[in-house]
Amino acid sequence: MANLFDLKGKVAIVTGSTRGIGRAIAEAMASAGARVVISSRKVDMCDEVASRILNEGLEATPIPCNVGKKEDLERLVSQTRMRYGRIDCLVCNAAVNPYYGLISQLPDETFTKIMDSNVRSRLWLCNMVIPEMAERRDGSVVFVSSIAGLRGSLMLGMYAISKAADMQLARNLAVEWGPKNVRVNCIAPGLVRTDFARALWQNPDIVSQAESVYPLRRIGEPEDIAGTAVFLASRAGQWITGQTIVVDGGATIVGI
Secondary structure: OHHHHOOOOOEEEEEOOOOHHHHHHHHHHHHOOOEEEEEOOOHHHHHHHHHHHHHOOOEEEEOOOOOOOHHHHHHHHHHHHHHHOOOOEEEEOOOOOOOOEOHHHOOHHHHHHHHHHHHHHHHHHHHHHHHHHHHHOOEEEEEEOOHHHHOOOOOEHHHHHHHHHHHHHHHHHHHHHHHHOEEEEEEEEOOEOOOOOHHHHOOHHHHHHHHHHOOOOOOEOHHHHHHHHHHHHOHHHOOOOOOEEEEOOOHHHHOO
16 A cells, blocks of 8 residues: 555656745655655755755755746756656645735736736646656646635635636646546645745634634644645546645635
8 A cells, every 4th residue: 555655766846845835745755755856936945955855865856946937947847857857746836925905906917926926837837747747648737726716715815816726727737638647636725834824824813713613623734735745646646637635624614
């Protein structure tokens, strides 16, 4: 059974992998045997995370990238291929949320920034990587989405729109590339203790409500998401595609 989750010999790119959920996924994939590309905008942070993984006797390479720039994504892909010769798994985790407020007051430039970073960049990257996977008739793509994309939101509405778009993008790509045995799925986390969600989990009222209502009585930690990503990238998930797997401590089943 252990072999079902073995990623030995696989090459995985994880965007936004220098902190939070992305870092936890990268570390978990490395522990499962994958050769992992650590990527975010900051060179020093990429180097630091890759060094920590290497110091544990695992394999990682830092390749900085701003996912909002197509030329950066092209460089990320080309340098990964030069280093490892292939790409078996793509985890699109990097995202932005510069706006907290009503969508009726959303500036046009903010809409564009969020959709470009959270949706279009993922399509760009998939179009660069998936054809190679299709040639080998094997590959896995994972989008880190959010339960925000499953319901209405008063103050996070624009972010929620982009996360819902990720889910539909995954379904479309799954249909398009499924005949070539390329799988595309989403993970939809609930409230997780990351820098990205700091404004939420540092609010005592929000955390208190979550901890009192979530069936598991706590908010998430980055490591709570990592195992699902390994599962989807491994042989254990080989017949799953086009799905959104919710990992939220039960938040959505109680409707908060």
